[in-house]
Amino acid sequence: MSQSDDLALVDAYWRAANYLSAGQIYLLDNPLLTTPLTPEHIKPRLLGHWGTTPGLNFVYAHLNRVINARELEVLFVTGPGHGGPALLANTWLEGSYSQTHPDVPRDAYGMRRLFRQFSFPGGVPSHVAPEVPGSIHEGGELGYSLAHAFGAALDNPDLLVACVVGDGEAETGPLAASWHLTKFLDPAHDGAVLPILHLNGYKIANPTVLARIPHEELDALLRGYGYTPRYVEGDDPSTMHVRMAEVLDEVVDEIARIRQAARAGQTERPRWPMIVLRSPKGWTGPSEVDGVAVEGTWRSHQVPLAGVRDNPDHLRLLESWLRSYRPEELFDADGRPREELLALAPRGELRMGATPHANGGLLLQELRMPDVREHMVEVTKHGGGTSEPTRALGRMLRDVMVLNAEARNFRVFGPDETASNRLDAVFEVTGKQWQAGTEPVDEHLSTDGRVVEVLSEHLCQGLLEGYLLTGRHGLFNCYEAFIHIVDSMFNQHAKWLKTHRSIDWRRPVASLNYLLSSHVWRQDHNGFSHQDPGFIDHVMNKKAEVVRVYLPVDTNTLLSVTDHCLRSRDYVNVIVSGKNLTPDWLGPQEAALHCARGAGIWEWAGTDDRMDEPDVVLACAGDAPTLEVMAATALLREHLPELKVRVVNVVDLMRLQPETEHPHGMSDREFDAMFTPDKPVIFAYHGYPWLIHRLTYRRTNHRNIHVRGYKEEGTTTTPFDMLVLNDMDRYRLVTDVIDRVPGLGPKAVGLRQLMTDQRTRHHAHIREHGEDLPEIRNWSWPY
Numbered sequence: 001m002s003q004s005d006d007l008a009l010v011d012a013y014w015r016a017a018n019y020l021s022a023g024q025i026y027l028l029d030n031p032l033l034t035t036p037l038t039p040e041h042i043k044p045r046l047l048g049h050w051g052t053t054p055g056l057n058f059v060y061a062h063l064n065r066v067i068n069a070r071e072l073e074v075l076f077v078t079g080p081g082h083g084g085p086a087l088l089a090n091t092w093l094e095g096s097y098s099q100t101h102p103d104v105p106r107d108a109y110g111m112r113r114l115f116r117q118f119s120f121p122g123g124v125p126s127h128v129a130p131e132v133p134g135s136i137h138e139g140g141e142l143g144y145s146l147a148h149a150f151g152a153a154l155d156n157p158d159l160l161v162a163c164v165v166g167d168g169e170a171e172t173g174p175l176a177a178s179w180h181l182t183k184f185l186d187p188a189h190d191g192a193v194l195p196i197l198h199l200n201g202y203k204i205a206n207p208t209v210l211a212r213i214p215h216e217e218l219d220a221l222l223r224g225y226g227y228t229p230r231y232v233e234g235d236d237p238s239t240m241h242v243r244m245a246e247v248l249d250e251v252v253d254e255i256a257r258i259r260q261a262a263r264a265g266q267t268e269r270p271r272w273p274m275i276v277l278r279s280p281k282g283w284t285g286p287s288e289v290d291g292v293a294v295e296g297t298w299r300s301h302q303v304p305l306a307g308v309r310d311n312p313d314h315l316r317l318l319e320s321w322l323r324s325y326r327p328e329e330l331f332d333a334d335g336r337p338r339e340e341l342l343a344l345a346p347r348g349e350l351r352m353g354a355t356p357h358a359n360g361g362l363l364l365q366e367l368r369m370p371d372v373r374e375h376m377v378e379v380t381k382h383g384g385g386t387s388e389p390t391r392a393l394g395r396m397l398r399d400v401m402v403l404n405a406e407a408r409n410f411r412v413f414g415p416d417e418t419a420s421n422r423l424d425a426v427f428e429v430t431g432k433q434w435q436a437g438t439e440p441v442d443e444h445l446s447t448d449g450r451v452v453e454v455l456s457e458h459l460c461q462g463l464l465e466g467y468l469l470t471g472r473h474g475l476f477n478c479y480e481a482f483i484h485i486v487d488s489m490f491n492q493h494a495k496w497l498k499t500h501r502s503i504d505w506r507r508p509v510a511s512l513n514y515l516l517s518s519h520v521w522r523q524d525h526n527g528f529s530h531q532d533p534g535f536i537d538h539v540m541n542k543k544a545e546v547v548r549v550y551l552p553v554d555t556n557t558l559l560s561v562t563d564h565c566l567r568s569r570d571y572v573n574v575i576v577s578g579k580n581l582t583p584d585w586l587g588p589q590e591a592a593l594h595c596a597r598g599a600g601i602w603e604w605a606g607t608d609d610r611m612d613e614p615d616v617v618l619a620c621a622g623d624a625p626t627l628e629v630m631a632a633t634a635l636l637r638e639h640l641p642e643l644k645v646r647v648v649n650v651v652d653l654m655r656l657q658p659e660t661e662h663p664h665g666m667s668d669r670e671f672d673a674m675f676t677p678d679k680p681v682i683f684a685y686h687g688y689p690w691l692i693h694r695l696t697y698r699r700t701n702h703r704n705i706h707v708r709g710y711k712e713e714g715t716t717t718t719p720f721d722m723l724v725l726n727d728m729d730r731y732r733l734v735t736d737v738i739d740r741v742p743g744l745g746p747k748a749v750g751l752r753q754l755m756t757d758q759r760t761r762h763h764a765h766i767r768e769h770g771e772d773l774p775e776i777r778n779w780s781w782p783y
Helices: 003-026 053-070 084-094 096-100 108-117 145-153 173-184 215-224 237-263 312-323 389-403 424-428 457-469 480-501 535-539 555-567 588-597 623-639 668-675 690-696 719-725 730-740 749-769
Strands: 073-078 159-166 192-199 227-233 272-278 410-414 451-453 473-479 512-517 547-550 572-576 599-601 616-621 645-650 681-685 705-708
Touching: 003 053, 003 084, 003 108, 003 237, 003 312, 053 073, 053 084, 053 159, 053 192, 053 237, 053 272, 073 084, 073 145, 084 096, 084 108, 145 159, 145 173, 145 192, 145 457, 173 192, 173 457, 192 237, 215 227, 215 272, 227 237, 237 272, 389 410, 389 424, 389 512, 389 555, 410 457, 457 473, 457 480, 457 512, 473 480, 473 555, 480 512, 480 535, 480 572, 512 555, 535 547, 535 572, 547 555, 555 572, 555 588, 588 599, 599 668, 616 623, 616 730, 623 645, 623 681, 623 719, 623 730, 623 749, 681 690, 681 730, 690 705, 705 730, 719 730, 719 749, 730 749
Parallel strands: 073 159, 159 192, 192 272, 227 272, 410 451, 410 473, 473 512, 512 572, 547 572, 616 645, 616 681, 681 705
Antiparallel strands: 599 645
16 A cells, blocks of 8 residues: 555544544534434533544554554553543544443444443543543543653553643643653663654643744753654644654654664663644634634634534534534444544554553563561560561562562652662662663662652652553552642542443552651651641542551561552552651561451550450550550559550551441441440541541440541651650550549549659750650560
C-alpha cells in the first residue's frame, strides 16, 4: 500500500472516530443518521468535552499505522482531562471495547448504546475511567499523565508509552516536574516514553501558557528539559496527516536507535524525542455558531452547540457537522465499520485498547517474599529490649529486592528519604536509579537501580501508580507530614481501584503501599512544620473495600504488617511507623497473631482478671501512644495496685469500625467484650483524636471513650515534651484514669498531685538541660 493510500485510510479512521465522538456527546438515537435529525434524537442533557477530542483521535489513528507497520507494543496515556469520547470511540472501532463490553457490539445497535451511555445515568463517565479498555490513567484530574507513563515504562523494555500531554495540563506543578523523568529512565532495561504535547491553545475559558509563548522560547524550554522536539502544526488535515506520519516514523526510529545503543553498552544519557502537535481546539467541528467563532477557540472546549433541542438552526448545524464526516463511507448499513477501515486497526493484543499492560493483573507475578521471621527480633521479656523498626524493615526489603531481581518487578520509591527513614539496607543490593551526571562524592547512584528517589511526592506517587497498574509491585516511603502533598493523587487512585474492583475483566493488581515514617511524635529536630498525622483521616474517607490503615507498635509488628501488605491486592495500605529506637513489645509469634487479630488485649500488661470486667481500659494505637499507655499502666500498678486495668492495643485501625461498615470491623458483641459496655476507656491515639470518636460513635460505650492524641501543638522540642504539649503523656493519662473511674478521685488525690508535679518538673528540666528527664529517657517496662 502506498503512503497516500495509508494516509487516506488514516484520515477515514480519524473521521470515523470524530463522528463517534461527537455522536456520544449529542445523540440519543438515530446513530447512523438514517433519517433527518429531530429533537427527540438529542440527549436532554448535553455533557462532554469536544475541544481536545479530535486531536486525540488524530494521534490514535496515526499510532495505529506505526503499530501495524512495526508490530510495536504501545500503551496510550491521555492527559487531557475529559477526552473520554476519543478513547471510547477508538476502542469501539478497533473492537477492544466490544470485547470487554459485549453488550455494546460493533453494529448499529452497539453504536446506539455507545452514544446513549456516554455521560448518561447508568452509563459511563465523560473522562477516561477504568471502564475504558487500554487505560491506566484516570482522566478526572490533570497533571499526572507523564508520571504514570514513565512508571509504566520502568522495567518494561519492549513497551512504548505514548503520552498525550494537554497544554492546560502542562501548567500544573506535577506535570512540569514530570518532564525531568528522563533522568530516571534506563533505556537498557526500561521502555520508552513518547510525550506528545498537544497545543490547541485554550483551557476552559483562557489561553494556555505554552501555546502563547514564542516558538523559540517553547523549543528552548523543551530542549532544556532534555528532549529533541519535533513539530506537527497546522489545521489542514491533508498536510497534517503527511507531517504526522513523517514525524512519527522519525521518532520511532530514533527510539529504536537509543534502545539499541544502550543495550549495546552505551551509558550516555540520551536526548529522547518528543512531538509537539499544534492543532485547532475543536478541530473539524462547527467553525462558528450564531456568528461567533467556535473552532480554534475556548468555546469548543465542551459542547460547541448547546441549544440543539430547542433551536432548529443549531439542530441543522449539528446534522451538517455530523454528515461532514461522511458516515455512509465509514459504516455499512448495519452500522459495522467497513472492512477497509478496520485494516488500520492492529490485531489482538497490539490494539492499544487490548494491551495487557493496561490490565496489569494479567501480567502480575507473585512477589517472592523472604521468611519474615528471619528479620524479626527475639523478645525474651515484653518491652525488655529496643530496636529500630524501619531499619529492620530495610533489611527485609533488601531481601525482597534480591528474591525478585530476575523478575525486575519490585521497586521502592521515595522523595530523598530512603536512608533518612532507615531503609538504607536496600543499598547493599541495589542503587538509586539515576541517568544524569555524577560526582565522586555521590553514593549509591546507578543507571540500573531499583530505588527511585526524586524530591517530588507527586512524581513518586505517579511513578508507583503507573508501575502497579501495569502489573508490578512497590512501596512508597515518605515523611508523614508531607504525604499530604499527594492527597488528591491518592483520591484518584482510590477511586480508580473502587471502580476497577467492580469490573470483571480487570484483574487484581498489587496494592499501593505507603510507609509513613519520621512521624508527628518524633520530629523533635524539625519542629511544628513536620508534625501532621492527618493523612490517616483523609484515607479513612474512602470506601471500606479499598483502604487499610495500620499502626504497628514495634519492629515485629511492622514486619508482619508489611509482609501482609506487600502480598495484598487492590488496596491502598497505609503503614505508620517510627524509625527511632522503640521497645520490643511482642515476640515473633505474638506479633503475627496480634497483627492477624488487628486489635487485642495485652493480658500480660494489665491487672484485670479475665473473669471480671476491669475498672478502666487503657487503649492505644501507634508506637508513641503505646509507650505512654504502658508507662501509665506501670504507674497505676505501682501506686494503685487494687485498680483493675485492661490494656488494649490496636494495630489495624479499621477494627474499630462496626463489621457492617468495614470488612475488618468488629461486631458490637466483640467490641463490648474488649472495651466493655460501660467502663471508662482512655484511648491514646497516634493522630487527631476525633477520628477515634468517628469510628466508634455507634458503640454502646462511646459516651465513656476519652481520646488523647495530636491537637496541633508542637515545636522543636524533646520527644516527651511533644506528648506533654498535646496532653498524651503518661502523667496526663494517669490523671485521666483518676478523673474518670467512679469513686477513684478522693482515694488517689495524692497520685493526682504527683502527676501534676511531674509535668512541672519535666517543664523545668528540658528548659535547663535540653533533654528529657532521666526517668523518661531510660524508662523500660518493669514487669
